[in-house]
Amino acid sequence: MSGRRYLQALLLASSATLYPLSVSALDEVSDSHCDCYVTNGSSSTYFTTHHFYDFRSMSDYAGVPDPIDDPNESSAAYATSDYFLSDDWNDNWGIQSWNNSDSVESGDAPVLMVHSANNIYIEENSDDNPTSDTFMTLRTLRLEGYQSSAEFESISPNYHYISIRMLARTVGAPGAVTAMFTYKDNGDPNQLEHVQESDLEIRTMDPPDTIQYTNQPSYSIQGDDIPQATRNVTVPQDLDWTKWAVHRMDWTPTDTTWFIDGGEVASIAFQTPRDPSKVVFNAWSDGGHWAGNMSVGSEAYLHVQWIELVYNLTEGYPTSDKRSVDESGNFLSKRADRCHNVCSIDETSTIGTAVLVHGGASKLLGHVVGFKNACFWIPLLAMALVF
Template identity: 60%
Template sequence: MASMSLQTLLFIVLQVLGHVACLQEVSDRDCNCYVTNDTSLNYFTTHNFFDFRSLGHYARVPGPIEDPIEDSSAPLTSDYFHDDHWAKVWGIQRWNNSEAVASGDRPVLMVNSPNNIYIEKNTDESASSETFMTMRTLKFEDHQSAAEFESISMAYHFLSVRMYARTIGAPGAVTAMFTYKDDGKATKLVTVQESDLEIRTMDPKNKVQYTNQPSFAKGYDVPEATRNATTPIEADWTRWSVHRMDWTPTDTTWYIDGNQVASIAFQVPRDPSQVIFNAWSDGGEWSGNMTEGTEAYLQIQWIEIVYNSTGNAKTTDKRDANAASLLSNVKRDGEGCQNICSIDETTKTGTPVLVQGAAASRMPDRILGLGLAYIWIPLLLATFLI
């Protein structure tokens, strides 16, 4: 190998790069299961992608509604939110916290309004999209107007969910992406199972809070349940970044732009859950109290999720399987994961690529991902230079 010509070496390197680059873009109907690029080799059965980047015909910023009753009963802001692709997965919320205010648990009346979820034109300099979806929260004299949408299904059972998003606006608000489950006894915090990504606009712009709830019990904080993490350089929460949360049987792990920023194995949610996005404030200690007339926004260009759900015959719960046996089980499952796809190795966001299956049989080791190239190329170069 020491006498290998430079031309031969470059040929081999290009072959390896071509091997990595030739993954086939496919539609979801061609995929039985999905893998992500984490080290645990979890796999999932279902993929959804919601793209808000080219929706100019829906773009409209609705004016605020000052009356809390009218605010809550407002219609949806565009036909996009009536479309089945959205409406069969997500429900826009209208609930309020009036009972908590009446009991003294919350200082400010918060009202969720469909009027605060809308498609907006992207007017950024050198904008990376035509439009995005905005979730708005704003403070009136007598109430906080908020925004929330929840998955209609409560049967998500492990997932990887991502949003390309930013948070901007006045201090005193919270924007969030989280899973949620309770047993119906909402007065008892300990019944809640929840994995949170929360951005508080009163915090430094390079800090994000990650939590497996509850983080407060019997009058005390639970430090094992939460992390106040620092964002990667040049990725503060006012900038467009990919925020990702992976909920698995063993831990919840969070990433920003592909960099792991937190992982919590303590009190990982166990049971099927909802997925929720919101922008809110209730004037309390956690959110802070927004100044009257101010606003804050969670702006999202796209949301992508791969997940398992209860009742799906392909869904598996590999709590103690190592990577080798997991892959072996996938390969043997003729009724399940014949075609395995990735949403991470694609060059087109939202479009999966086939990494193992009938059309990828020439690449049996593609399940190892792009790391194959990063391992072999340096070794080839090192061998040549000896």
């Protein structure tokens, strides 16, 4: 068959896609069938790799550990369950145990904060109408003499653009911060000109419908606020941070965009991070102006049912990706067809799985993004065949 006749046949076979397909019409596939993943939204982007971490059915690991009064013992605490010793966890995430004693000594933080593995654990879901058996908890609590907190970060520091999602909620006393963010470690956090960071931050002293989104730094060396760097967003009450919702952050070459339950709530193009970064989740307080001060005996929590990522890794970092990206975020193809099979985690009806949105036609259609864009390109190609 000639190339022209093949394209005609392709267009006829694709005529059923001229109207958006329902989610149920798309084929659910394993990740091994996906050459890349495309996200929806205003900054739709291609990514090479998909990972899903599910904490919803882990009753065998569930248990709430008692607080540790001594800060040194808290820092040295052991993992709270065998899950946090497993390859599935440790190949991808590292639980932190650092403290802010330097900031306390310099006067920048009023309260000693110590991250502890004791504050990251699997918990039974005791909601009235639970949507899961269990979830992961990040706990921060004010004890006599110090603030015990929780943080874990990606093993890889080389994520170069990513879409991060978590089904989560924040609950507890005022004076804490829970967060999901990307972070470029330049070795000196006081050198603001080198800071690269995209944040989703929830302050428990704020109203439940208020969330802070930022491309850091949000202030100058002189201490002046940089309004272009931050969006202080009021979300609908049914999506406030005390309720279970899917919080999503897309870091792309042009901007960082945030969503709640699929709806875009903020986007910032100003000082979008440029360089490969790590991914971090935490729950913390240092008694300072930004976080607020927790009363002794108070606690706050970030509850997470699942985390899902689609991302690119830079060249030279060990990966099982079919493709990686160079320092500018451009794909380095190891195969001629590159994005032959394009998948989506946005169009699926089963959380944690991918669906195939287009396959062999992707090259002929100019690597269009999903069926909605195909609706635009297919008629143009058909008209071109007439002439």
